[in-house]
Amino acid sequence: MAAPTKNPTKNPTKSPTGSPAKSPAKASRWLRRNLVVLAGLATLAYLLLPNVIVTVFSFNKPNGRFNYEWQRFSTDAWTDPCGVADLCGSLSLSLGIAFWATLGSTVLGTMIAFALARYRFRARSSVSTLLFLPMAMPEVVMAASLATLFLNMGVTFGFWTVLIAHIMFCLSFVVTAVKARVMSMDPRLEQAAQDLYATPLQTFLRVTLPIAAPGIAAGALLAFALSFDDFIITNFNAGSAVTFPMFVWGAAQRGTPVQINVIGTAMFGIAVLCVLVGQLVGGRRKRS
Known part of the structure; x- marks a missing residue:
């Protein structure tokens, strides 16, 4: 009696070319292992998509006033970013307000943070609650309240009110x-500096301030971004002053100049560059 012949199609682990076939179980395990990474990449792509569109349309040359449809490639807006009237003036005003607002809020905020974290005094919890209110309160409420305050005080709206x-x-x-x-x-680091006969000023400058510097820098960068990007509070208290967000809002009603995309792309590139420089400096310090 002849032996039965092997049927090559009965082996489920082999593909027609002889290599192992990927099973659904392996794909499911790979997906579970990399689900967090894939979700993070998808979220990052979703967040960066508007910046990519702004960058692409900064090289567009529209036929009309509105820069909403791609027409043809051009670098005219990059060679003349101030080609639109009052664009660079509003940009310089926003940068100036953001710089001084960052400086003032960082100095005051750092002192308040040290007072709340290191000292015990009356109404400490009430102060913490009041400081949290501007973050939880809608911007339009704060904007209207400040505008009412300035009007009752007879203050002229402009740079200082903003x-x-x-x-x-x-x-x-x-x-x-x-x-x-x-x-x-760790408070023991400051105590060790005092045990080594460091004065309070030396302890603050050489121990406390370098350790707190990342938090201070993070707060300053956040304050600069919030101040430069703000529209609601500025619109209520600016008077005749026109900041860059107000210029963009007004220009969008008549047409969107390509130079707005150029400024936005440049600001985004500067922000990314600052983050990369910070990462490189931090990495070198850790290695050293």
Whole structure:
């Protein structure tokens, strides 16, 4: 009796070419192992998609006033970013307000954060609650309240009213960032510096401030971004002053110049460059 012949199609683990076939179980295990990474990449792509569109349309040359449809490639807007009237003036005003608002809110917020984290005093919990209110309160409520205050005081709306409003708005975010860093500091490091006959000023400059510097820098960067990007509070308290967000809002009603995309792309590139430089400096310090 002849032996039965082997049927090559009966082996489920082999593909027609002889290599192992990927089973659904392996694909499911790979998906479970990399699900968090895939979700993170998808979220990052979703967040960066508007920036990519802004960058692409900064090289567009539209036929009309609106830069909403791709027409043809051009670098005219990059060679003349101030080609639109009052664009660079509003940009310089926003940068100036953001700089001084960041400086004022960072100095005040750092002192308040140290006071709340290191000292016990009356109404400490009430102060913490009041500092949290600007973060939880809608911006339009704060904007209308500040506008009413300035009107009752007879203050002329302009640069200074916007600056005061931005400092008040950014102060809560700076306090939150710096306070979290201060509360995680080890007080024994400062005690060791005092045991080595360091004065209070030397202890603060050489021990306390370098440790708290990442929190202070994070609060300052957040304050700058919030101040430069703010529209609602600025619109209520600017008067005749026109910042860059207000210019963009007004220009969008008549047409969107390509130079707006150029400024947005440049600001995004500068922000990414600052983050990369910070990462490189931090990596070198860890290695050293």
